[in-house]
Amino acid sequence: MxxxxxxxxxxxxxxxxxxxxxxxxxxxxxxxxxxxxxxxxxxxxxxxxxxxxxxxxxxxxxxxxxxxxxxxxxxxxxxxxxxxxxxxxxxxxxxxxxxxxxxxxxxxxxxxxxxxxxxxxxxxxxxxxxxxxxxxxxxxxxxxxxxxxxxxxxxxxxxxxxxxxxxxxxxxxxxxxxxxxxxxxxxxxxxxxxxxxxxxxxxxxxxxxxxxxxxxxxxxxxxxxxxxxxxxxxxxxxxxxxxxxxxxxxxxxxxxxxxxxxxxxxxxxxxxxxxxxxxxxxxxxxxxxxxxxxxxxxxxxxxxxxxxxxxxxxxxxxxxxGLPSWVRLKSSNFPDYYVRHANHEIRIDPYPFDPHRDQMWRMVPGLADSAGVSFESVNVPGSFLRHSGYVARLDPNDNSATFRADATFYRTAGLADGSWSSFRSYNFPTYYLRHAGYVLRIDPLSSSSSAADRQDATFRVTS
CATH class of the missing domain: 2.115.10.20 (Glycosyl hydrolase domain; family 43)
Structure with a gap:
């Protein structure tokens, strides 16, 4: 026309x-x-x-x-x-x-x-x-x-x-x-x-x-x-x-x-x-x-x-x-991947995905030590990211001392990038939260660990 x-x-x-x-x-x-x-x-x-x-x-x-x-x-x-x-x-x-x-x-x-x-x-x-x-x-x-x-x-x-x-x-x-x-x-x-x-x-x-x-x-x-x-x-x-x-x-x-x-x-x-x-x-x-x-x-x-x-x-x-009441954790070495839960497993997946709220966390004072942090699921309230057998899971808080310890981490400067963050285990103080094969777990890490391992343990706290 x-x-x-x-x-x-x-x-x-x-x-x-x-x-x-x-x-x-x-x-x-x-x-x-x-x-x-x-x-x-x-x-x-x-x-x-x-x-x-x-x-x-x-x-x-x-x-x-x-x-x-x-x-x-x-x-x-x-x-x-x-x-x-x-x-x-x-x-x-x-x-x-x-x-x-x-x-x-x-x-x-x-x-x-x-x-x-x-x-x-x-x-x-x-x-x-x-x-x-x-x-x-x-x-x-x-x-x-x-x-x-x-x-x-x-x-x-x-x-x-x-x-x-x-x-x-x-x-x-x-x-x-x-x-x-x-x-x-x-x-x-x-x-x-x-x-x-x-x-x-x-x-x-x-x-x-x-x-x-x-x-x-x-x-x-x-x-x-x-x-x-x-x-x-x-x-x-x-x-x-x-x-x-x-x-x-x-x-x-x-x-x-x-x-x-x-x-x-x-x-x-x-x-x-x-x-x-x-x-x-x-x-x-x-x-x-x-x-x-x-x-x-x-x-x-x-x-x-x-x-x-x-x-x-x-x-x-x-x-x-108002700013968000939740955070997301972005992978350092897979920067289009975010930490999410799926069938109680904690993993990183490429964004976008649904349900999108699986990647949203409330970062609250640590359940075992308020100087640390714990991650409560936004869409499964009362359930937290915790390690069990060194593998990260999403489980409901039973308020036991073991659960509170497993679900508490200390936020530190990122092992691969100091402007990002890493998360050290409360009850395994030389272990850090990291991904391996896209699944999250805790492993012993330090500044002398391999570059790849330090990248796996480094995240941006974002929204």
Whole structure:
């Protein structure tokens, strides 16, 4: 279906002038702030969909790499109109320093369903999401409106909302807005002659950068424009890919000013739901793959976005929504594997898996010594990780002295990496918790043990 540029009415169309809308503009408000942390938006899915939730989820990170879900990984807002679910939530800091979230109007994985709308929320400081509404982006039949991204077009004095659509081909459309309530007519924004999906767009140093998926070969690419105008982009990077299938590119400028990260979301649940590259120069065709040891996405998270936040915003959002009451243990030498229980056995398995709560633990004061720690299962409360015959098991606490001792460990600096953790047995003080053949047990270890053995006994305590 051909897309033509014509008068377009969605009930009310925004005028071209931003100030005419009455919106106060302070271009310096956001740029003047010092960002000390990051906030991520996402929805959740797991392999059997027992943990799938199509509401707005939030996570925070100090380093931009390792993430803590907020609100116990429950949604902070859920759409009540349209498909009554969202995917691909994109958060953007507006010119006045407040936030807007736009998201795909779709519940679940029936991608044959097409909506003409996007969900929209406003937020002043991330402690609440208000003004829920849907905005109609086009009037095409059987054309989807997926994976929106937002940027400030300084030349136009308006915000651009770019999204994936399938009119004459799989391409990107753009609508301009001053208030995220009324939008201009849709225009073709980028259509390079092959099918594309999932744009993320950032403006830096007067250059507009766009990363996207080439559906013909499954790789992610970067394009750039000196204006950010429709049909003005030139692809300048080689294809990037990790894993079996990748999409959902999202681009993050580091708070420390040292470069950029590019996240890619796996299309199907494989060993890890996200992959990551880094560069010191976004304008160069030079991206390095980050080791999965270096980053931990939020539990069951899927396609979203990341924004830098201030210390006050970080404290406010944590105080409002709360950090997780549970931890996960990530293997050092199998960094896409997490400690979980299965039929009372304690082992490491590649994430994601279901039941996903098998990997969630409450790390509590040691049952035999409060200076140590014990691990209580989240989904089998009252049962703890303990060793028996040197093999780790999940058993109910019988409150015996033997059980309490078997279930108590001292957390130490990681034997293979001091910034990670190892866990020394309370009642076998030269023995450490480690995996062997993917099963957890305790074995005698020290700093002089082999590198492989020390890796087996080293874990990241994460959420």
């Amino acid at each position: 051909a897309l033509t540029r014509r008068a377009f009415t969605l009930g009310a169309i925004a005028t071209a002038g931003l100030t005419a809308s009455g919106l106060a503009i302070n271009p310096q408000a956001a740029s003047a702030a010092t960002y000390t942390a990051y906030l991520k938006t996402y929805f959740t899915e797991s392999p059997d969909h027992s943990a799938s939730n199509y509401g707005l989820h939030l996570a925070v990170s100090r380093d931009g790499l390792n993430w803590s879900p907020l609100n116990q990984n429950n949604p902070v807002a859920t759409p009540t109109a349209g498909e009554r679910g969202l995917r691909d939530p994109y958060i953007f800091r507006k010119q006045d320093g407040t936030f807007v979230v736009v998201a795909t109007d779709l519940y679940g994985i029936d991608f044959s369903r097409s909506s003409q709308y996007l969900h929209v929320y406003d937020s002043t400081d991330l402690t609440s999401f208000t003004g829920y509404r849907r905005i109609r982006m086009h009037t095409y039949t059987n054309v989807h409106t997926w994976a929106p991204t937002v940027f400030w077009d300084a030349g136009r004095g308006q915000y651009a909302i770019v999204y994936s659509a399938n009119t004459t081909a799989d391409l990107f459309l753009v609508n301009y807005t001053s208030d995220f309530r009324t939008v201009s007519a849709p225009q073709t924004y980028f259509s390079p002659g092959f099918p594309i999906l999932d744009a993320d767009i950032k403006v830096d140093g007067g250059v507009t950068y766009m990363f996207y998926k080439n559906m013909s070969n499954g790789n992610l690419y970067g394009a750039r424009s000196n204006t950010g105008a429709p049909n003005s982009f030139t692809t300048y990077t080689s294809g990037l890919r990790q894993g079996g299938a990748i999409e959902g590119a999202h681009l993050v400028k580091r708070n420390d000013g040292s470069g950029w990260w590019l996240w890619g979301d796996s299309f199907v649940p494989v060993n890890n739901d996200f992959y990551l590259w880094g560069t010191s120069n976004i304008g160069a065709n030079s991206w390095s793959v980050l080791n999965q040891r270096d980053y931990t996405p939020p539990l069951n998270s899927k396609h979203g976005s990341i924004v830098g936040i201030t210390e006050a915003e970080y404290n406010g959002v944590v105080n409002r929504w």
